[in-house]
Amino acid sequence: MGVTVHTRVNGQPIEREIEARQLLVYFLRDELGLTGTHVGCDTSQCGACTVWLDGRAVKSCTVLAAQVDEHEVTTVEGLAETVPEAQRIEGLHPVQAGFWEKHGLQCGFCTPGMMMTAAELLANSERLSQQEIREALEGNICRCTGYQDIVDAVAFAAEKMGVSVERDVTASI
Amino acid sequence: MIPAAFDYYRAKSIQEAFFAKQQAGADAKWIAGGHSLLPMMKLRLATPPALIDINEIDGLSGIRLQADGLVIGALTHHAEIAHSEEVVRTWPLLAQAAGLIGDRQVRNRGTIGGNLAHADPASDLPAVALALEATLVAEGPSGRREIPASEFFVGPMTTALSDDELLTQVRFPVPSGKVGSFYCKYPHPASGYAVVGVAAVAQLGPDGKFQAVRVGVTGVGMWAYRAETTEKELVGKLPTQENIASAAQHAVDETDVSQDLFASEQYRTHLAALYTVKALQAAVQAIQ
Numbered sequence: 001m002g003v004t005v006h007t008r009v010n011g012q013p014i015e016r017e018i019e020a021r022q023l024l025v026y027f028l029r030d031e032l033g034l035t036g037t038h039v040g041c042d043t044s045q046c047g048a049c050t051v052w053l054d055g056r057a058v059k060s061c062t063v064l065a066a067q068v069d070e071h072e073v074t075t076v077e078g079l080a081e082t083v084p085e086a087q088r089i090e091g092l093h094p095v096q097a098g099f100w101e102k103h104g105l106q107c108g109f110c111t112p113g114m115m116m117t118a119a120e121l122l123a124n125s126e127r128l129s130q131q132e133i134r135e136a137l138e139g140n141i142c143r144c145t146g147y148q149d150i151v152d153a154v155a156f157a158a159e160k161m162g163v164s165v166e167r168d169v170t171a172s173i
Numbered sequence: 174m175i176p177a178a179f180d181y182y183r184a185k186s187i188q189e190a191f192f193a194k195q196q197a198g199a200d201a202k203w204i205a206g207g208h209s210l211l212p213m214m215k216l217r218l219a220t221p222p223a224l225i226d227i228n229e230i231d232g233l234s235g236i237r238l239q240a241d242g243l244v245i246g247a248l249t250h251h252a253e254i255a256h257s258e259e260v261v262r263t264w265p266l267l268a269q270a271a272g273l274i275g276d277r278q279v280r281n282r283g284t285i286g287g288n289l290a291h292a293d294p295a296s297d298l299p300a301v302a303l304a305l306e307a308t309l310v311a312e313g314p315s316g317r318r319e320i321p322a323s324e325f326f327v328g329p330m331t332t333a334l335s336d337d338e339l340l341t342q343v344r345f346p347v348p349s350g351k352v353g354s355f356y357c358k359y360p361h362p363a364s365g366y367a368v369v370g371v372a373a374v375a376q377l378g379p380d381g382k383f384q385a386v387r388v389g390v391t392g393v394g395m396w397a398y399r400a401e402t403t404e405k406e407l408v409g410k411l412p413t414q415e416n417i418a419s420a421a422q423h424a425v426d427e428t429d430v431s432q433d434l435f436a437s438e439q440y441r442t443h444l445a446a447l448y449t450v451k452a453l454q455a456a457v458q459a460i461q
Binding site for chain 1: 229
């Protein structure tokens with residue numbers, strides 16, 4: 001069954017005729033060519049497919065493309081544009097700059113999803129502990145880094161975005 | 174993984190949803206956040222011929238504290254419940270349980286109505302709905318019906334809702350007297366679902382003894398249940414460690430304990446007693 005979808009992806013209006021069963025992640029990758037959003041586990045565990053739906057981080061392998069009709073989607077390709085230009089670092093979102101600066105990735109497969117979750121956390125927080133950063137990233141799995149550099153990357157971005165981060169003793173465990 | 178093909182209807186009102194359901198037939202499913210249904214469809218464990226999307230129906234989302242209780246619309250996301258001041262103030266265990274579901278992204282998309290209507294044997298909220306004696310409000314073409322939580326969960330992934338009924342809101346009674354509540358679970362390390370989850374509500378009388386005790390348990394059997402023997406054993410007793418531990422030995426009396434690759438029957442039985450003690454003790458401590 002065909003379904004018409006009118007949506008905005010990274011600010012661009014999009015209209016497509018799609019199959020009802022098409023998942024959002026395949027719509028983004030195959031229909032729109034936005035391959036920054038990755039397919040990891042495909043079972044809503046790993047978080048590699050995380051995008052924003054109306055500003056909230058969701059797993060796009062578990063959302064139908066038909067369900068984003070009249071809603072707004074943001075992918076990693078549009079992440080930098082979610083912060084004012086003055087906050088960008090060489091054109092990057094502070095979270096992207098943080099992953100660069102703090103070596104928050106090795107193979108990079110989980111990185112887009114990690115960044116989309118982290119950026120949503122920062123967009124909705126005034127202050128955070130390192131423990132809260134870890135808890136927020138619970139739904140994103142990384143098989144390379146051991147997570148500490150990722151937490152450091154998010155803390156780096158938090159500072160650039162005016163979100164204060166308390167150091168706590170459990171952070172290095 | 175791609176779900177089997179289905180027809181898709183986007184309902185803008187409850188009337189439209191009922192009409193679509195009538196057209197699509199009894200096997201059609203409602204879809205809200207889709208975080209219970211879509212994973213099953215991707216694994217082809219569920220192959221509904223049609224989905225009726227209720228996300229765009231106005232008035233099914235939101236949290237209101239009213240005289241007759243804390244009313245939560247079926248489309249309210251877990252994240253909103255976990256962070257709601259009204260919920261934290263009225264029933265902290267509901268906010269706790271909602272905040273322990275899945276992970277941040279899942280809580281942003283999953284809904285309370287979808288969670289309860291799906292009735293997964295290891296889902297968190299059924300235990301809470303039972304312990305709080307919630308009322309589930311359903312609407313169908315023939316009208317509105319209120320179903321007590323105690324009559325709602327009737328089998329594995331099976332509820333008292335009929336095929337054409339839609340769960341529209343959940344109402345939690347407001348506590349009165351010296352009441353404390355707590356939810357805790359032992360999560361499966363990969364899925365986050367409860368291997369054992371226990372929701373406890375404790376009320377103490379002026380003599381310091383248990384006046385009322387309610388314990389909802391999930392993950393242990395094929396559907397969530399009230400640990401009534403444990404509850405009855407505690408009423409009229411002091412909330413001592415010994416009394417609670419002794420009553421918690423009956424935590425699985427009302428169910429057939431499941432076993433799977435992760436937890437044997439014996440291990441689940443052990444965890445059920447342990448988490449019943451934890452939840453009850455914390456509920457007593459939470460009494461102000």
